[in-house]
Amino acid sequence: MIVYGTNAAHVKTDRSTVSTCPNCGENGSLVTSVFSKHAYLYWIPMFPIGMTGGTQCEKCGHTMEGAGMTPEVKEAFKEFKKGAKPKFWQFSGLAIIAAVIIWFNISSNQDKKNELAVLADPQKGDVYDYKVEENEYSTILVRARMGDSVYVSLNEYVTDQKSGVSEIDTKEYYSKERMALHKSVIEEMYKEGTIFRVNRY
Ligand SMILES: [Zn+2]
Numbered sequence: 001m002i003v004y005g006t007n008a009a010h011v012k013t014d015r016s017t018v019s020t021c022p023n024c025g026e027n028g029s030l031v032t033s034v035f036s037k038h039a040y041l042y043w044i045p046m047f048p049i050g051m052t053g054g055t056q057c058e059k060c061g062h063t064m065e066g067a068g069m070t071p072e073v074k075e076a077f078k079e080f081k082k083g084a085k086p087k088f089w090q091f092s093g094l095a096i097i098a099a100v101i102i103w104f105n106i107s108s109n110q111d112k113k114n115e116l117a118v119l120a121d122p123q124k125g126d127v128y129d130y131k132v133e134e135n136e137y138s139t140i141l142v143r144a145r146m147g148d149s150v151y152v153s154l155n156e157y158v159t160d161q162k163s164g165v166s167e168i169d170t171k172e173y174y175s176k177e178r179m180a181l182h183k184s185v186i187e188e189m190y191k192e193g194t195i196f197r198v199n200r201y
Helices: 071-081 088-120 162-168 183-189
Strands: 006-017 030-041 042-059 127-133 136-146 150-152 179-182 195-199
Touching: 006 042, 030 071, 030 088, 042 071, 042 088, 088 183, 088 195, 127 162, 127 183, 136 162, 150 183, 162 195, 179 183, 183 195
Parallel strands: none
Antiparallel strands: 006 030, 030 042, 127 136, 127 195, 136 150, 150 179
16 A cells, blocks of 8 residues: 655646747647645645646647756746745645644643642652663652651662653552652752652542
8 A cells, every 4th residue: 555655736827938839830829837746645745845847738739848848948837837836735744743743842841830830839649750870760759748848758669661660659669768858859850850750649
């Protein structure tokens, strides 16, 4: 199955400024058309890739394209092509990609904002996913909070997968020992990326 390729959309057709057909000598019989090419993927036009077209004689049917054009016809075609614009819908694929990127940015900014709000007001039960060292990830559990002091326990397990930390977030895995961290220290760890995810269940 062919899922990608190129296609073209008609942009405009008009009588050529070249008056005489080089083939049959008829006057005013030449017509020029311009098409906008686009790449497609799964039938979705992705983006335009330039203009193409040709000149045809209405009398004798002689068609000239690319290298087959006489210099005079070629010059006229170039001129005619100048103002031609791709069709709006030929940008569909690019528009979809842009929309997805924008959506991802908005949602990840939203996540960040939510995480910052949770960090600014630590509560018992919050879990911070953090990087222990290269390829070692674990979690920190908030046990209690008093003012700006946050009492936490470290998870005694680590995982080598950033995405796997939720699997070791089990109550029994946390150390019985508690340590106090100033709220600003935790916020700093988040800013520098040591804490990479903030969970409130
Ligand atoms: Zn002709």
